[in-house]
Amino acid sequence: MRATFRRRLLGTASALAVTAGVLGAATAPSAAAEEIPSIGFADCPDLPAGADPAFWLCNVAVTTGGTFKLGKLDQPITKPITLTYANGFDPVTLEEKVVFGSFKADKMLVQPGLFGDPFVTAIYAKPRYAGHIGLENGNLRLDLKVDVQNPLLGSYCTIGTNDDPIELALTVGTTSPPPPNTPISGSAPEVVQEDPPVLKTTVVDNAFAVPRSRSCGLGGSLNWAVNLYSGLPAAAGNNTAIFKQYVGFKTYTDLAN
Numbered sequence: 001m002r003a004t005f006r007r008r009l010l011g012t013a014s015a016l017a018v019t020a021g022v023l024g025a026a027t028a029p030s031a032a033a034e035e036i037p038s039i040g041f042a043d044c045p046d047l048p049a050g051a052d053p054a055f056w057l058c059n060v061a062v063t064t065g066g067t068f069k070l071g072k073l074d075q076p077i078t079k080p081i082t083l084t085y086a087n088g089f090d091p092v093t094l095e096e097k098v099v100f101g102s103f104k105a106d107k108m109l110v111q112p113g114l115f116g117d118p119f120v121t122a123i124y125a126k127p128r129y130a131g132h133i134g135l136e137n138g139n140l141r142l143d144l145k146v147d148v149q150n151p152l153l154g155s156y157c158t159i160g161t162n163d164d165p166i167e168l169a170l171t172v173g174t175t176s177p178p179p180p181n182t183p184i185s186g187s188a189p190e191v192v193q194e195d196p197p198v199l200k201t202t203v204v205d206n207a208f209a210v211p212r213s214r215s216c217g218l219g220g221s222l223n224w225a226v227n228l229y230s231g232l233p234a235a236a237g238n239n240t241a242i243f244k245q246y247v248g249f250k251t252y253t254d255l256a257n
Contacts, residue, residue: 036198037062039248041255043084043102053252056088058101065244066202068127070146070159070166070210071231073110075125077243081105083142085133086252096135103129107149124149128158130165139169140203148216148226157216159232164211168241170203177207178237189247198248206240209233 044058063081067074084101107124130143145160160166172186184206189199212233213226226232 036193037064037080037246039196039198039246041084041248041250043104044252044255045084045086045099045101047086047088047252048097048099051088052091053256055091056086056252057249058084058086058252058255059247059249060084061245061247063243063245066242067240068146068242069240071234071238073125073230075108075110078108079106081127081243083129087135088252098134100129100133103127107147110148122150123153130160131162132165132167136169138173139171139205142168142170144168148213153216153222153226154218157213157222157226159213159226159230160211161214164214166208166210168205168208170205170241170243172201172203175204175206178235181206181237181240184240184242192246193248196248196250196254198246200246202242202244204240204242207236208239208241209236210239 039060039062041058041060043060047053047056061083063077063083066077068077069075082102082104084103086099086101087096089096105127107126109122110125111123126147126149127144128147130145132141132143134141143162143165145158145162145165148157148159150157170186172188174183174185175181176183184204186204187202189201192198192200210232213223213230214220216222216226231238
């Protein structure tokens with residue numbers, strides 16, 4: 001029975017690469033030459049009370065490239081974004097559960113400053129976790145918000161909030177967005193490392209909406225400027241997430257050894 005559940009876990013293993021599964025993943029022909037980012041398991045979350053570690057995986061997804069288009073703001077991913085979470089099954093009810101671990105990202109340059117100034121007039125963006133993660137129909141549901149950083153905008157300027165987030169449904173399959181967007185596809189996971197297992201994949205979503213900015217400038221006085229520059233709010237069909245990732249995972253039994 002444990003072997004059956006382990007296969008099921010592996011079939012949904014890896015942050016964001018859940019639909020294709022490890023058992024059906026291809027082996028990358030150039031695996032020996034891959035520059036695999038460092039993947040650590042220090043942020044694996046504690047399991048729920050009574051959870052059997054044999055039925056749980058810790059997943060670490062490192063996004064190393066791609067783009068995050070929010071309205072008119074088309075931001076290339078130039079620095080790693082690391083998501084850690086656990087997923088597992090109740091061996092009696094077969095209910096799958098997800099537990100958030102951590103979300104780490106550095107700020108990325110959106111708009112260079114006037115005359116090359118990197119501080120006062122430059123604008124940076126930093127994605128952050130917005131309070132929800134889950135698995136649904138083989139997709140990873142992930143709520144994000146984006147800090148917009150510039151001294152004139154203050155310390156709390158964001159696109160999206162925990163109460164009104166950017167709601168992603170990331171898939172390695174093909175999307176079905178409303179127009180003007182057209183369907184795009186991710187890529188099935190390829191095994192690039194065996195021990196611990198690491199997959200390379202691309203996950204996508206271009207059917208999500210993006211809310212307006214909040215708390216930009218004193219009392220929100222510059223919300224209008226951020227919204228005008230970014231084209232926000234942006235209805236579904238006008239936004240795109242393409243995340244190129246490396247994903248490592250271990251069972252909690254292996255983590256304990």
